[in-house]
Amino acid sequence: MLVGKAIKNFINYSLVRLGIDTIDLYQPCRLDNSVPVEDVPGTVADLIKEGKVRYLGISEITAEQLRKAHSVHPVTALEIGYSLADRQIESGLLPCCNYL
Numbered sequence: 149m150l151v152g153k154a155i156k157n158f159i160n161y162s163l164v165r166l167g168i169d170t171i172d173l174y175q176p177c178r179l180d181n182s183v184p185v186e187d188v189p190g191t192v193a194d195l196i197k198e199g200k201v202r203y204l205g206i207s208e209i210t211a212e213q214l215r216k217a218h219s220v221h222p223v224t225a226l227e228i229g230y231s232l233a234d235r236q237i238e239s240g241l242l243p244c245c246n247y248l
Contacts, residue, residue, distance in 0.1 A: 151183050155191045155192070156194075159201065171200065171202070174195065174201045175205030175225055176188055176192075176206065177207050179213060189217040189220040196221065204217075204225075206223055206226055206227070208228060208229070209226070209228070211244035
């Protein structure tokens with residue numbers, strides 16, 4: 149799992165560079181569609197167990213991706229485009245968030 153190894157390397161580097169023991173929220177940018185959705189939350193869940201990260205956040209995902217990610221580890225934060233001009237998330241993603 150190359151993605152998991154890369155995430156762990158970046159987290160370890162960030163901890164050293166910032167001079168801290170724990171990152172409060174790790175929120176990767178858009179998920180890579182060539183990588184199974186569960187891989188990133190699974191890696192972050194490992195980092196949470198190790199005490200290097202406190203919470204998992206995810207950016208720009210669909211309701212189905214959120215369900216899959218949340219089944220691996222609870223998602224604490226979600227970053228998604230939402231405005232009066234773009235209300236697409238009201239029909240799928242927001243109800244999913246309320247359910248989880």
